[in-house]
Amino acid sequence: MKRTLLAAFIAIVCISTSQAQVSGGAKAALNIATTVSKDGTHHADARLAPTLGGYLNINLSNGFAFQPELLFSFQGSRWEANGHTYTRNYVYLNVPLMLEYHVGKVFYLEAGPQLGFLAIAKFKDKSDGHVEITDQKGNMNGTVVSLNLGLGLDFNKMHFNLRHCFGLSDIYDHDYYDDPVRNSVYQLGIGYRLF
Template sequence: MKKLIFVAVLALVSMTTFSQAQFGLKAGLNVANLTGDDMDGADPRSGGVFGVFAKINLTETIAFQPEALYSMQGATGSETEQGYDIDVTMKLDYINIPLMMKFYPADGFSINAGPQVGFLASAKAKAETQGISAEEDIKEAFKSIDFGLNVGLGYDLPMGLGLDFRYNIGLSNVLDTDEGEGKNGVLQFTASYAF
């Protein structure tokens, strides 16, 4: 009976908390790269990011914001083989779950930080040379889960609009190999709308 009462109270508190939450959509631009010993010479890949969020105000100055985002990441580079210049794009797309804490030191302005777990949705390498291109699935070469830490700044505009600037620091080696290391690093610029 005590367990039943505890579960009922927990469900009621959860419903009350989420009924006070603001839900919304966000979308923007990633400038992503891979860093590590095996990634020297890699250049950034630009891609989109979009998804949903819930903002839960804990106090007047602190909010918790879990998100679910589809994030286009990876890197680009070039190499020369047999006299031909080959441009390579590594497309790593993730479903990321950031758990952000937002601190509001001034009206509308926020400082944001929180952990993130990412699930690899797609991994492809595209090579181009002299107008010829080929794409290959490379998902087996990467780990399916990535961990990171987000830090950033935000500003909430009137009528539910918001702007965020964020950097994701990759904490785990995403290469699925015993040798070599590659970590995600992503600059992210997003606009959001809260209902």
Template sequence: MKYYILLSLLLLGIFVNAQDNQGVIGIKGGLNLATFTGAEDVDFSRIISFNLGIMLETKLSESISLQPEILLSAQGSKASIDSQSADNRLYYLNLPILLKFYTSDRFSFDIGPQLGILISAKQKSSSSSSTDNDIKTLFSDNDIGLITGISYKFVSGINFSARYNFGLKNIINTNLYSNENKLKNGVFQLSIGYYFKK
């Protein structure tokens, strides 16, 4: 956990330092269409959830920018086995660091790595009307992904983005399950944001 705290502080330091120089800070939020991939014996379907956070864009050249972000992201999937189904919600603090390649003044292709820190995990079964069950111990406390997407920003500071998070790591807790049981996050995100002008 100390590692995650240090990484979060490092990203915060990047935000503060870049804001003092050439960076422009912003806020964002939007919808997630999330699911799990990798398991053949379970029928997974997408759930609709949310993402919310802050971002900072710093120019590296005329056509390339660096954009670190700190996002709260609700992910997971609906799982169906036989006649039973369960809604699984995993809440991550995601720390993407993106390179933005501009093809015009407003439009960019975005790509970069992402570290996810699992905050909580809840499950609600279709056969139970009780409160959500805590399933955090079933999952790894971190995730690694690759982000690809596109963005468009207006002169006003409003911007839109669409991206996909390709989970690269098995998120099942291997201390409880064998390596044969593998799940990965797959999340499509649509966001609207606003860059604050200096």
């Protein structure tokens, strides 16, 4: 499945770039990440963590651009209860496929789906100087789907954006919790165009 998705991603990029102006670069972001559920039992405090990766920007026409990205994203959540500090540490390889609409020369809006491939999942329980870390990867879905919405400012070489990533799929296996738990991530990002 992952190979099929990667092949489809590469095909889309190749077809899109055959007759369009293409640029690319590196980007970094500050994640304000948490987890949410419908019944509220899995809502937690935000966890600050980085995102690092790269992007291609394919200029289409009439102010539109397609921007596929490849990002290592550190996510999860944290909360305190009964003298314990609990932290969910998740690392995803995310593939956002963003459609941008440029309003004027600088401002743009963006939206698009995102596939996330889980690389690391650790749960940390800290209390009275004692730390216990357990691996949660076996209880989690290896692939999650999200929807990104955002806006940004493009200054040619540098661009800045604010994005919200809404998790659409359960991050845990369906039999782990009754109520689906989803990622919710705000990103403050900066990008630098390399070509």
